[in-house]
């Protein structure tokens with residue numbers, strides 16, 4: 001079984017539509033919507049909710065001054081400098097790691113649990129689907145992503161027919177993304193030919209490389225800037241990323257979304273052909289037949305083994321002057 005994360009670095013590149021489309025081409029697969037801050041895979045993946053449960057977090061740490069002996073151990077152990085000289089925990093800096101409470105010799109530190117959202121276990125025609133709804137203003141979504149992935153793993157142990165899980169990743173390179181890509185077998189990066197998307201692509205590529213994750217790449221709306229699309233292709237080849245396909249701007253993506261449908265159930269046009277090509281490339285990887293794709297090269301080397309000549313990497317300001 002392989003886990004493939006569909007990620008983009010930036011929101012609005014069409015990642016969720018492509019995730020639903022790829023899953024729609026499988027006979028059996030599971031899906032996890034890891035974009036818990038802006039979860040919308042459930043809007044286009046037809047599903048039936050089988051179970052829902054509360055997402056509970058316990059990161060409201062506080063110190064009981066009557067029990068505190070002012071030994072200072074918590075302050076010295078807190079890596080986030082969240083505890084003041086008067087032994088008051090600043091909730092803005094506190095990351096909820098619990099180290100202070102664990103080591104406090106007088107058990108003066110406690111925390112309250114609260115419901116921060118809902119976790120849904122659903123069923124689709126193709127297999128299980130895990131998604132969530134985070135409460136308004138709630139954070140710490142990396143933990144929620146990990147819980148969704150754990151539920152998926154438990155389910156897959158009972159279902160040997162499923163060979164792939166598609167994870168719809170969150171934008172950015174923060175905690176939710178790290179929780180999404182940790183331990184996955186590959187990432188499909190969905191980008192577009194725009195200055196901000198390229199900027200985020202470069203950061204995402206560095207992150208995936210650090211995690212030694214095999215990368216595939218596709219360009220959505222490739223025809224809106226032909227020159228930048230060509231540069232992105234060069235970048236991917238130079239950095240040892242497997243380039244899969246270009247998808248041209250297609251208003252049917254939006255139309256399908258509005259109808260609550262997967263684009264593959266909506267059209268057989270050139271977009272559908274491009275997505276089938278991406279799927280075929282990923283299928284080879286899932287089945288262990290992907291002999292063309294290079295291994296992830298080290299951070300300073302391109303696929304040729306020579307120092308990178310990519311202008312995005314050599315001249316980061318390049319993207320700022322286009």
Ligand code: SF4
Pocket residue numbers: 063067068069070071072073074075087103104105106107108109
């Ligand atoms: S470790 Fe416990 S007893 Fe020591 S200063 Fe912190 S809260 Fe007080």
Ligand code: SF4
Pocket residue numbers: 061077078079080081082083089093094095096097098099100101
């Ligand atoms: S829970 Fe962690 S981050 Fe928060 S105050 Fe304690 S040690 Fe610091």
